[in-house]
Amino acid sequence: MEMDDERPPANPAESLRLIEQERAAAERGLGAHPLAFFGPWGVAWLAGFGLIFLRFGPDGRVFVSMPPWLPVLGLFALLLGAGVVSGYLAGRAFRHIRGQSSAQGAMYGLSWLLAFLGMGTTLPRFAGHLPEAEAGLLFGSVAVGLTGALHLAGSAIWRDRSLFALGAWIIVINILGTAAGPGWHSLIVSVAGGGGMLLLGVVISFRQRRRR
Amino acid sequence: MSDELPELDPVIHAQARLRVVAALSALAEGDRLSFPRLQEILRMTAGNLSVHLRKLEDAGYVEITKTFSGRSPTTLVCLTRRGRLAFEDYTAAVRRLLEPPDDH
Numbered sequence: 001m002e003m004d005d006e007r008p009p010a011n012p013a014e015s016l017r018l019i020e021q022e023r024a025a026a027e028r029g030l031g032a033h034p035l036a037f038f039g040p041w042g043v044a045w046l047a048g049f050g051l052i053f054l055r056f057g058p059d060g061r062v063f064v065s066m067p068p069w070l071p072v073l074g075l076f077a078l079l080l081g082a083g084v085v086s087g088y089l090a091g092r093a094f095r096h097i098r099g100q101s102s103a104q105g106a107m108y109g110l111s112w113l114l115a116f117l118g119m120g121t122t123l124p125r126f127a128g129h130l131p132e133a134e135a136g137l138l139f140g141s142v143a144v145g146l147t148g149a150l151h152l153a154g155s156a157i158w159r160d161r162s163l164f165a166l167g168a169w170i171i172v173i174n175i176l177g178t179a180a181g182p183g184w185h186s187l188i189v190s191v192a193g194g195g196g197m198l199l200l201g202v203v204i205s206f207r208q209r210r211r212r
Numbered sequence: 213m214s215d216e217l218p219e220l221d222p223v224i225h226a227q228a229r230l231r232v233v234a235a236l237s238a239l240a241e242g243d244r245l246s247f248p249r250l251q252e253i254l255r256m257t258a259g260n261l262s263v264h265l266r267k268l269e270d271a272g273y274v275e276i277t278k279t280f281s282g283r284s285p286t287t288l289v290c291l292t293r294r295g296r297l298a299f300e301d302y303t304a305a306v307r308r309l310l311e312p313p314d315d316h
Contacts, residue, residue, distance in 0.1 A: 005226065005227060005228035005260065005264070006226050006227075006228070007226065007227055008220075008225045008226055008227070009225070009227055009230065012306045012307075012309040012310045013310060015220075015225075015230060015302075015306045016303075016306050016307070016310065018227065018230050018231055018234065019230065019234040019303060019306075020234075021231075021234075022230075022231045022234035022235045022238075022253075022254065023234050023235065023237065023238045025235065025253050025254075026234070026235040026236075026237075026238035026239070026253050027238050029249065029252060029253040030238060030239065030245070030249075030253075096245060096246040096248070096249035097239070097243050097244065097245055097246075098243065098244045098246075098279075098288055099240075099242045099243035099244050099290075100240060100241070100242030100243055101240050101242075101243050102243075
């Protein structure tokens with residue numbers, strides 16, 4: 001290969017092939033693996049909201065008896081774990097790049113933190129006036145809706161269609177789940193939300209591999 | 213103009229440098245990429261990549277900056293505005309060569 005370095009590509013088609021090959025290689029080498037992001041979050045939603053559903057089912061049903069704090073703690077621990085794992089993997093993937101996108105990524109990460117800080121400090125005021133099941137749904141629906149909105153904002157920053165689709169999907173299932181009521185919301189968010197993220201991660205991975 | 217063959221930029225019209233410029237063009241504008249990662253992406257030796265980067269730098273197509281990440285020195289590479297433009301022109305010219313002329 002080194003001997004041919006200075007040689008021009010054999011023909012225009014070969015030039016174009018080289019360009020496409022190296023751009024695809026660079027895109028794979030620059031970003032994080034799609035499952036580095038969708039994997040941890042998908043698992044956290046699937047298992048976390050699944051736990052909530054099993055303890056706080058529709059019409060107050062309890063499918064698996066456990067102390068009420070346990071599934072809540074489980075969900076928080078899973079979400080925190082997903083944040084740490086995906087943050088670490090993103091940091092590792094992007095440590096080779098400096099410049100504008102580092103600032104973009106940092107501001108986007110902070111947006112999530114601030115949005116949920118705002119939610120966590122304002123909602124308890126209202127939750128105290130609601131029956132337990134409705135209070136749970138209030139937290140669940142606002143948190144999931146916020147997630148959808150932040151995904152949509154991210155899609156605009158990186159002009160990423162799959163992120164836009166995911167954000168819109170989350171908004172829709174959140175509306176449907178909230179209309180269906182407490183219990184159902186957790187089940188829908190677990191399966192359609194968490195499962196949807198995992199599916200999207202797998203689909204994007206396969207699509208990237210096919211371009212190789 | 214349709215009969216004229218577009219001229220191909222001799223700086224980019226060499227296999228190794230075309231690959232370097234194409235890979236760097238995938239970087240977002242305003243971003244810089246570390247030398248070792250660029251080397252990994254292109255599967256080139258460090259020496260070989262350095263030679264071609266220097267030629268591209270001489271043409272004003274790439275900018276090379278040396279900085280520190282912690283204590284270890286890092287070399288960062290990016291396309292200049294001129295380099296990005298040259299790559300876009302080259303790609304457009306190659307596409308035109310591949311299209312059958314239809315408007316005479």
